[in-house]
Amino acid sequence: MNEKERRTELAQFLRTRRERISPQHVGLPPGTRRRTPGLRREELALLAGIGATWYTWLEQGRAIIVSGSVLESLARVLQLDADERAHLFILARQQLPADPLPLTQTIDSALQLILDTMGIYPAWVLSPRWDIIAWNQAACRVLGDFGTMASRKRHILWLLFTDPRYRAMAVDWEREAQRFLALFRASTQRYVGEAWLTELIHDLEQVSPAFREWWSRHDVQGVQAEHKHLLHPLVGLLVLQAKTFQVADHPDLQMIIYTPVPGTDTAAKLAVLSEPLSAE
Structure with a gap:
């Protein structure tokens, strides 16, 4: 990770978190003539004891x-949740990211077979x-033909x-997009400063x-649960739940399977989507 990029990311994360804390939330008078939202730097420093x-x-x-104690004080005053606190510590290098894993670009036939046996x-x-980097036909029927897409897409x-097409399908696109951001x-905080991430952003x-707009907020979340x-x-409407599995022999990869939420008619609809390809 590039040292300058890491410090910049840490600085921006702290600023965005400071700006969302109102003086009233921490027992301070609102005051007047505030040029920026949230706490002033001097107020945050006073509350954190630094x-x-x-x-x-x-x-x-x-x-x-x-130091770790200073980070804990900042996390307390900024009212960070568990994911944000972990993000703060990693950016401040109090918890070193794991050594970079080799980047796997393809999968073997055995893993593809597992994808295919997921059926609908x-x-x-x-x-x-x-x-x-890999998918099954059911994913193509629901989300589009990945085989015809350029790698960037x-x-x-x-x-x-x-x-x-995906934006039109998403029932609450804004909420989903912000959550995935x-x-x-x-999940990519260890890669801050690397060329591929900088270029993508x-x-x-x-x-x-x-x-x-949303990337500049520096929101972080550790678990996909919705x-x-x-x-x-x-x-029509499909209601799916995701389960994520780490690939044991390629630990840098994750396999994600979407299954119907019980109590919905999603399974029957996925079966309908499979019929044209199954009949060929």
Whole structure:
């Protein structure tokens, strides 16, 4: 991870978290003539028990060493949740990311067979960069033919923010897109400063105003728990739940399988979608 990029990311994360805390939430009077939302740097430093100048340097991205106790104080005052607290510690290098794993670009026939045996249930395999590197026919029937897409378009964020078909299908696209952005930031924090991530963010900022706005918020989330609601043009509403599995012999890969939520008619609709291809 590039040291300058890491410090910049830490500075921006602290600033966005500071700006969302109102003075009233921490027992301070609202005051007047505030030029920015949230707490002032001096107020945050006072509440965290640290020097205002030192904290200003931290938010400016200067090369200073941060102790674990100071990070805990900042997390407390900023009211960070568990995912945000972990993000803070990793960016501040108090918890070192694991050694980079070799980037796997393809899968073997055995893993593809497992995808195919999922039958009517959409499934795909993601790289650490969130590229979709393998999929089954059920995923194509629900989300589009990945085999005909350019490699850039087979990326989760690119699919979310640039594919009009997917956006039209998503019942609550804004909520889903923001949630996936938070998941992506949390899962790729060890790659801050690497060329592929910088390029991806730059390109998405150019083509998607929504991405540009939401990425600057620095939200993080560690677990995907919500159901996926899609309005498929052929069968109507699909309500799916995701289960993620790490591939043991390629630990940088994750296999994600979408299954119907019990109590819905999604299974019957997935079976209908499979019929044309099954009859060939």
